[in-house]
Structure formats: C-alpha cells, structure tokens
Amino acid sequence: MIYLDYNATTPLDPEVEKSIKDALSVWGNPSSKYPAGCTAKALIAEARKRIGQCINALEEEIIFTSGGTESNNWVIHSSIDYFNSCKAVGDNNNCNIKPHVITTSVEHDSILGPLNYLKRKGDIELTIVNIDEQTRNILPSDIAVAIKSNTVLISVMMANNETGTVLPVQEIGKAIKKKEQELGCKIFFHTDAAQAIGKIAVDAKQLNVDFLTIVGHKFYGPRNGALYIKHLESEKNLYTPLLLGGGQENGWRSGTENTPMIVGLGVAAQLIHKNLEKYQQNMLDTRNYLKLKLAEAFGKGVVFNYLPEVCLPNTCNFSILGDGLEGYKILEKAKGFCCSTGSACHSDKCEPSKILLNFHINPAVAGNALRISTGRTTSKKEIDDVVAELVEIRQSLCNDCS
Structure with a gap:
C-alpha cells in the first residue's frame, strides 16, 4: 500500500522511534531530585532546546502539550481571560464589552469549533475573514480592517491542510503590530503551524506571533505537541495557565511530563533543523x-x-x-x-x-x-x-x- x-499524519522517523524506546527506561519523575528524576528532567530540557532551535525560539518559550487541539484551545481561552481580567480592573470598564476575536474561514476545526461555541454562548464577538476570490488567499488588509478597540486575539493558520496554501502570516503580523500601536491595546496573534513545520521554514520571531502551535505527528514525531509563547518570563502576567496542579512546565501546564514522547518530539524537531x-x-x-x-x-x-x-x-x-x-x-x-x-x-x-x-x-x-x-x-x-x-x-x- x-x-x-x-x-x-506521518509515521515515526526511525531516529524518533529509537529515541522514544530508549527514553522508556528513564522512568523517574522529572520533578524528583534523585538521579532518575534528574535524568528525565535533563532529557526534557534538551527536547525543549531542540524545538526552540527548530522555530527560532527560546527554550523557556516552549511549553509541552498533548497536541494541536489542546494548544489551540489554550490560546483562545487564555486570550479571553486576559481581556476579561483587564476589563475587571478598568482597562475595558464596560460590562457590555465582549472580547473580539478574528480568524479565517479556512482554519482547522480546533480553532473554528471553540470560537463558534463561545460566540453562540455570547461570550465573544467573532469576525471570520474570508479568502479573497482573486488571490485565493487571505489579504492582510482584510485582517487589519476587521480589528476593533476590543480585539484581543487574531488566529491565522500558517498553511492550510487541504489545499496546502501558505497564508501571509508574517505580513499579517506586521499589520497587527501597527494597529496595536495605533489603538494602544494588546492584540494577541496566533498561528497554527501544524502543517508548516517540517515542510517550510518556520521562524516564530520573524512571523511576529505571540503564540505558535506545534504538532508532532505532522513532522514524523509522536502524537503530542507544544505551544510557543512569546517572551514567557517578561510578559508572564499576560497569559493564563492551562492546567493548575503541581506546577510543571514552569507553572503553565501542570501534570507529570510524558518523558518518552517529549524526547521523541525533540528529536523530530532536531531532524528538521538539520535536514x-x-x-x-x-x-x-x-x-x-x-x-x-x-x-x-x-x-x-x-x-x-x-x-x-x-x-x-x-x-x-x-x-x-x-x-x-x-x-x-x-x-x-x-x-x-x-x-x-x-x-x-x-x-x-x-x-x-x-x-x-x-x-x-x-x-x-x-x-x-x-x-x-x-x-x-x-x-x-x-x-x-x-x-x-x-x-x-x-x-x-x-x-x-x-
């Protein structure tokens, strides 16, 4: 066949598969201080470094997740929490103002699904920008025109899974930054890079994004993923943790890390960086x-x-x-x-x-x-x-x- x-989906690269099998013997809890735990922690740190190198990000800007759906949902809910917390302390001191989100009509269901659900609930305003009929792509100007004073999140995929179309994320990022300065408010910019990583160059800094979704099984890695979060330490107050508990992943996603799958994700990213x-x-x-x-x-x-x-x-x-x-x-x-x-x-x-x-x-x-x-x-x-x-x-x- x-x-x-x-x-x-892609099969596991043989090097990725070997790295996962080898890491299965590293059974220690990464949060523990004894040698087995320290070994697991070191392997996770190395994987984080490799993923950062793959997308031109700092190690501390990489948070491991279960995959793309989780990462995308986290971005949406974190951005909305930020808007509502600002409103509560007076930055948007009007109870009738809802957070406004912009996305495109060709996004993955893990973006459109939760956004449409939140719109039906009355929790957000939602603008869905359509593909331009002449260029058969998203126009950055159409995104910019849709931005309002209550816009908190813009999510545009880097490449479409059905047609393979690469969307102009870098140009959209520039337009958003300009609008951000004009309006004097924070607008989060997210790209789902699931289809792009491993096929084209992905540079988080060059793209001007705050969030970038990474999905391992799209580039010969395991079925887990990560989320790039820009300037994790310097702007920590902007983001809401995904899961609360033991404080793993620097407090962003609690839960004992899946060491073998994280190691495999790191090796898959390293192979892209090299080849x-x-x-x-x-x-x-x-x-x-x-x-x-x-x-x-x-x-x-x-x-x-x-x-x-x-x-x-x-x-x-x-x-x-x-x-x-x-x-x-x-x-x-x-x-x-x-x-x-x-x-x-x-x-x-x-x-x-x-x-x-x-x-x-x-x-x-x-x-x-x-x-x-x-x-x-x-x-x-x-x-x-x-x-x-x-x-x-x-x-x-x-x-x-x-």
Whole structure:
C-alpha cells in the first residue's frame, strides 16, 4: 500500500522511534531530585532546546502539550481571560464589552469549533475573514480592517491542510503590530503551524506571533505537541495557565511530563533543523512529478485546486472531472494507495469540502477532489503506480455510469 496522506499524519522517523524506546527506561519523575528524576528532567530540557532551535525560539518559550487541539484551545481561552481580567480592573470598564476575536474561514476545526461555541454562548464577538476570490488567499488588509478597540486575539493558520496554501502570516503580523500601536491595546496573534513545520521554514520571531502551535505527528514525531509563547518570563502576567496542579512546565501546564514522547518530539524537531532543505526537495520533486503525470494522463480532465507559488511543497489537491468521479468513490475503489478526499462525508451523504468552497473552488469540482500529500521518502515509481491506478479507476467508474 502506497501511503500519500502525510498531511493527515506521518509515521515515526526511525531516529524518533529509537529515541522514544530508549527514553522508556528513564522512568523517574522529572520533578524528583534523585538521579532518575534528574535524568528525565535533563532529557526534557534538551527536547525543549531542540524545538526552540527548530522555530527560532527560546527554550523557556516552549511549553509541552498533548497536541494541536489542546494548544489551540489554550490560546483562545487564555486570550479571553486576559481581556476579561483587564476589563475587571478598568482597562475595558464596560460590562457590555465582549472580547473580539478574528480568524479565517479556512482554519482547522480546533480553532473554528471553540470560537463558534463561545460566540453562540455570547461570550465573544467573532469576525471570520474570508479568502479573497482573486488571490485565493487571505489579504492582510482584510485582517487589519476587521480589528476593533476590543480585539484581543487574531488566529491565522500558517498553511492550510487541504489545499496546502501558505497564508501571509508574517505580513499579517506586521499589520497587527501597527494597529496595536495605533489603538494602544494588546492584540494577541496566533498561528497554527501544524502543517508548516517540517515542510517550510518556520521562524516564530520573524512571523511576529505571540503564540505558535506545534504538532508532532505532522513532522514524523509522536502524537503530542507544544505551544510557543512569546517572551514567557517578561510578559508572564499576560497569559493564563492551562492546567493548575503541581506546577510543571514552569507553572503553565501542570501534570507529570510524558518523558518518552517529549524526547521523541525533540528529536523530530532536531531532524528538521538539520535536514529541512533535503526533506523539502524530495517532497517538491515528487509533488511536481505527480502534477506532471496527472496532466499527461487526464489532460483537460484534471483540475488542480492549489496555487503552486503559495503552496506547501508536498501538497497536490486536484479533481478528476466527470459525473460519478467524486473523490470518495475513487477512494472506495483504490486498492494500492492511501490519500484523502476533499469531501466531508457524513453517513451516506457526501458534500463538497467547506474548506475548498471557502477557497472559491467550484462545488462540482470540489466534490471530485482528492488530496495527495507526499513525504520525505515518496518515490517517482510510487507516483507512477498511483496515477496508473487512477486511470483504471476512472475507466471503471465511467463504465459503471454508462
């Protein structure tokens, strides 16, 4: 089975797997002072350093979490707590003022889900900025225009998981800082970098973000993660701890640390720091080869739902045109490869992906979408085999329809 769904999850890199296995023998509690505990604490410190190096952050700005959903929810609730605490002491001395949050229509559900829930509860004002139809990307000016005096948080993903579109986070960060100075209030800026790390360079300082979400299983690491929090010590009063208890993670996330998984995350980050250019090149070469072979096989019968100039190097979202060629039907017949559809299927009803529709993809095209995401070891031979099978599947489905 040829695996081509690396945006969904990645296997453990062999070095990562070995590091986790080795760390399983380090059983001491990292909060303990005896040798076994000190060894575990030292391994965690080394992992924190490696992750910091990967995204150009200080060690103390990295807090370990269970993954992206936890990190994203923490950012949202911490920012809202900050606004409400300021309001309570008079900075926003009006009980009717709610915190205002800005995000985009193409975010992951771990951002849109909690924000829409808080809006329904009446706890926040929410502005969802749409993709510009001409550029098929977010315009920094649209974010800036949406900022109000009660805006406390702006969350914009670094790269979209379905189309691979890289959003202009750095430019948005600059626009936010300018608005922040004009309004004289703190506006937190967060980016979910789950899809970006391991595929493109990620520099937290250059991006002008306050928070950055890190997800291990998207870059050949374990299923845990971390949250970058800017200037942790100097601006500690700005942030609310996620979990209270024993005071682990410098008081930000209590609970005994999962040493082996943290070690594995650190090694995965170290591999990116050392080898990103090599990883990028293989992903790009095989993604571009896939596009070439699809065009050769299907001609005008294939449409590419991504813009290569602003796309992750490994992502190819495409649609094979024709009645009865919906993405889920193609995958039902696939025997030799794994990838994803661009559709959200609910029981027996399959509808075009809302994300693709929000990128202004024609509904008929979006319904036929497939997302192939290549990895570090994907080969051109695998691409040839997959395209050959897609040709056979199309013929079979067309015969079924006739």
